[in-house]
Amino acid sequence: MKSDLTTQILTLLLAVLAIAGAVLVLRTVMQTREWRAITILANGQNNFLTQSQVLFNDVAAYNQKNPSPELTKLLQSIQPKPAAH
Numbered sequence: 001m002k003s004d005l006t007t008q009i010l011t012l013l014l015a016v017l018a019i020a021g022a023v024l025v026l027r028t029v030m031q032t033r034e035w036r037a038i039t040i041l042a043n044g045q046n047n048f049l050t051q052s053q054v055l056f057n058d059v060a061a062y063n064q065k066n067p068s069p070e071l072t073k074l075l076q077s078i079q080p081k082p083a084a085h
Contacts, residue, residue, distance in 0.1 A: 056078070063071045 056075075059071070060075055063075060
C-alpha cells in the first residue's frame, strides 16, 4: 500500500514538473520571438539615426563651404543637444 501511494505521488510530481517545463518552454519561445522583433525595430531606428546624422554632417559641411543664413539658422535649430545625465 505504501509503495502504491509513493508511486502515485511521484507520478503526480512528474506530471506537474512536465507541465511546468512545457509552460517555461512556451514562454521562452514567445519571449525570443518578441526579442527578435524588437531587435529588428531597434536596428531600423539605429540605421535611420545614422543616416540622419550623416545627412546633418553633410549639410553642415556644405554650409561651411557655401554659407547661407537660412541654412545656418536651420542647422542651429536641429543641432543635437548633449544628453542630460
